Amino acid sequence: xxxxxxxxxxxxxxVYEEEGKPDLLYIDLHLLHEVTSPQAxxxxxxxxxxxxxxxxxxxxxxxxxxxxxxxxIKDVIARKQISTLQENCEEFGVPLANMDHPDxxxxxxxxxxxxxxxxxxxxxxxxxxxxxxxxxxxxxxGIGTSEVEHVLSTQTLWQAKPKTMxxxxxxxxxxxxxxKDIILAIIAKFGIDxxxxxxxxxxxxxxxxxxxxxxxxxxxxxxxxxxxxxLISPDETTVEFLRGxxxxxxxxxxxxxxxxxxxxxxxxxxxxxxTVEISADEIEPFVTWGTNPSMGSGVSNNIPxxxxxxxxxxxxxxxxxxxxxxxxxxxxxxxxxxxxxxxxSCTNAxxxxxxxxxxxxxxxxxHANVTAIVxxxxxxxxxxxxxxxxxxxxxxxxxxxxxxxxxxxxxxxxDVVPAGxxxxxxxxxxxxxxxxxxxxxxxxxxxxxxxxxxxxxIVDIRKFQVVNA
Amino acid sequence: xxxxNEITSVVTPLNQKNVDTDQIISKEFLKRIERTGFGKxxxxxxxxxxxxxxxxxxxxxxxxxxxxxxxxxHDNFGCGSSREHAPWAILDYGFRVVIAPSYADIxxxxxxxxxxLPITLSVDEVESLLSKDSYDVAVNLEAQxxxxxxxxxxxxxxxxxxxxxxxxxxxxISLTFQYxxxxxxxxxxxxxx
Numbered sequence: 206x207x208x209x210x211x212x213x214x215x216x217x218x219x220v221y222e223e224e225g226k227p228d229l230l231y232i233d234l235h236l237l238h239e240v241t242s243p244q245a246x247x248x249x250x251x252x253x254x255x256x257x258x259x260x261x262x263x264x265x266x267x268x269x270x271x272x273x274x275x276x277x278i279k280d281v282i283a284r285k286q287i288s289t290l291q292e293n294c295e296e297f298g299v300p301l302a303n304m305d306h307p308d309x310x311x312x313x314x315x316x317x318x319x320x321x322x323x324x325x326x327x328x329x330x331x332x333x334x335x336x337x338x339x340x341x342x343x344x345x346x347g348i349g350t351s352e353v354e355h356v357l358s359t360q361t362l363w364q365a366k367p368k369t370m371x372x373x374x375x376x377x378x379x380x381x382x383x384x385k386d387i388i389l390a391i392i393a394k395f396g397i398d399x400x401x402x403x404x405x406x407x408x409x410x411x412x413x414x415x416x417x418x419x420x421x422x423x424x425x426x427x428x429x430x431x432x433x434x435x436l437i438s439p440d441e442t443t444v445e446f447l448r449g450x451x452x453x454x455x456x457x458x459x460x461x462x463x464x465x466x467x468x469x470x471x472x473x474x475x476x477x478x479x480t481v482e483i484s485a486d487e488i489e490p491f492v493t494w495g496t497n498p499s500m501g502s503g504v505s506n507n508i509p510x511x512x513x514x515x516x517x518x519x520x521x522x523x524x525x526x527x528x529x530x531x532x533x534x535x536x537x538x539x540x541x542x543x544x545x546x547x548x549x550s551c552t553n554a555x556x557x558x559x560x561x562x563x564x565x566x567x568x569x570x571x572h573a574n575v576t577a578i579v580x581x582x583x584x585x586x587x588x589x590x591x592x593x594x595x596x597x598x599x600x601x602x603x604x605x606x607x608x609x610x611x612x613x614x615x616x617x618x619x620d621v622v623p624a625g626x627x628x629x630x631x632x633x634x635x636x637x638x639x640x641x642x643x644x645x646x647x648x649x650x651x652x653x654x655x656x657x658x659x660x661x662x663i664v665d666i667r668k669f670q671v672v673n674a
Numbered sequence: 675x676x677x678x679n680e681i682t683s684v685v686t687p688l689n690q691k692n693v694d695t696d697q698i699i700s701k702e703f704l705k706r707i708e709r710t711g712f713g714k715x716x717x718x719x720x721x722x723x724x725x726x727x728x729x730x731x732x733x734x735x736x737x738x739x740x741x742x743x744x745x746x747x748h749d750n751f752g753c754g755s756s757r758e759h760a761p762w763a764i765l766d767y768g769f770r771v772v773i774a775p776s777y778a779d780i781x782x783x784x785x786x787x788x789x790x791l792p793i794t795l796s797v798d799e800v801e802s803l804l805s806k807d808s809y810d811v812a813v814n815l816e817a818q819x820x821x822x823x824x825x826x827x828x829x830x831x832x833x834x835x836x837x838x839x840x841x842x843x844x845x846x847i848s849l850t851f852q853y854x855x856x857x858x859x860x861x862x863x864x865x866x867x
Contacts (some may be wrong), residue, residue, distance in 0.1 A: 231852055247707070269704075333780060398778070
């Protein structure tokens with residue numbers, strides 16, 4: 206019988222099944238960071254338990270690390286959280302890319318970079334953007350701290366078999382349209398909770414055409430559509446990305462693995478519990494105007510009117526969002542003034558993202574009203590960018606060039622958008638207060654954020670590139 | 675975790691959909707390395723203004739609900755970040771039950787691991803609860819019912835496995851250790867591949 210990749214991976218990982226119970230699922234890779242792990246390690250200590258498979262764990266610090274002046278972390282509580290992770294990893298034998306380690310970076314960027322992320326694996330982390338790793342054809346999902354403790358102790362999780370959903374992106378993307386625009390368009394069209402209870406597989410010509418970096422951007426934001434996990438069947442693009450990486454086998458062993466990976470792809474005629482479709486050619490460069498990722502629109506549009514919504518609860522949410530954002534209904538999106546730009550996060554801080562943004566700003570200056578920062582996703586990305594002179598392009602334009610971490614995506618460290626100010630951000634969440642108390646976030650692609658940095662307001666990258674050609 | 679079965683309380687009506695975990699517990703409070711003490715930060719930026727003064731029209735600041743142990747909200751409650759600090763804050767503040775038409779998956783699971791009962795009712799039923807002032811209900815997990823002070827009974831579904839976990843307050847890790855043999859066998863099969 207034809208099977209989806211989701212069913213294939215699931216079946217390979219069931220340790221125990223019994224009627225009336227969730228499946229006991231084996232976990233192949235457990236990524237850890239400083240914010241959601243301390244209470245789990247403490248739980249182990251209190252119960253005199255050990256880590257069952259430290260060799261299947263990998264830890265780094267990313268959420269609250271400073272992106273400059275790292276030698277001395279001023280925030281005492283943040284410093285404690287970081288030293289706690291170091292102590293826990295040492296005590297329990299968990300491999301760690303420490304803050305000064307060349308592999309340090311955002312956990313969802315370094316997993317693929319190191320080749321820890323591989324097709325067919327079950328991957329968990331105490332972070333909802335674990336869905337990123339699904340780009341490789343893995344079942345990867347975020348878990349809470351109690352589940353982190355459960356995986357540390359048993360290398361398994363009790364999981365009810367989720368429903369499967371296919372999101373098919375037909376046709377080819379238009380000029381100036383990025384992977385970020387695809388996922389923002391999907392969320393706007395189908396809703397912030399369309400994926401609740403499902404694992405999503407992205408299919409279709411527009412998805413096949415994407416690079417691995419772009420596929421990661423899409424899968425990363427599956428959770429913003431409510432899906433714990435989103436994945437893409439492995440193909441030649443997947444295999445070539447992984448070839449030669451630190452934690453994948455080499456030589457003949459690699460070819461054998463590659464064949465196994467490709468065989469995981471969903472079979473022709475496999476049946477999903479639900480299928481939705483979207484045409485790539487109807488997708489424009491996207492920006493959000495509201496306080497959740499579904500409150501967005503193509504950049505050429507205006508902010509919707511409250512009366513565009515039929516349900517009272519949606520009208521109330523719309524009014525509340527616009528009040529928080531300090532925006533008027535009916536206003537053209539391109540009229541939104543920007544005073545902060547953040548290029549970074551597990552969504553869009555890989556080398557290709559930085560290159561795309563650099564191309565937009567090369568030879569230009571950041572607008573006088575704008576503070577703009579670039580936070581590479583990892584030390585590896587930072588080093589490669591510096592080798593290619595990309596840091597110079599940003600610095601010459603007036604951007605700040607920082608050390609790697611989650612930074613202004615969630616503003617746990619010092620990188621905060623001031624209250625009331627608007628930020629063009631390549632991150633994944635525009636919730637109230639996400640980038641700082643009272644901060645107003647507009648999600649968009651790296652090219653769009655870069656163009657906004659130059660112009661001081663939201664601009665359509667397609668027009669910007671024509672004018673500046 | 676503490677077992678849960680019968681809870682009687684006035685319900686706190688938070689009439690909003692898509693309440694994300696960033697609102698439930700804001701990022702500046704995530705640096706603590708303990709599980710406790712998050713209650714005072716629950717919905718912090720909705721409860722308090724820039725001068726840390728209570729915002730009067732926010733429901734958690736309403737005197738009538740100050741001892742409530744049941745929170746009612748609209749669709750897709752707990753969306754966004756996987757931070758378990760959100761249920762920790764809800765529990766530490768004093769809530770034991772949440773009622774909503776739907777929940778984000780990770781948040782729902784996180785409630786279950788902390789002895790918080792997340793009840794799913796229909797949109798109409800939840801809107802009825804949200805429209806009432808100072809309305810008392812009695813929750814009974816064993817019977818899977820919510821009974822209003824006026825005698826209206828709402829029934830809810832819950833996964834039987836999760837129901838047992840909540841009723842007994844079991845530690846899931848101890849339970850899973852009973853399957854150590856199966857886990858080891860799985861690992862050996864994988865090694866042989």
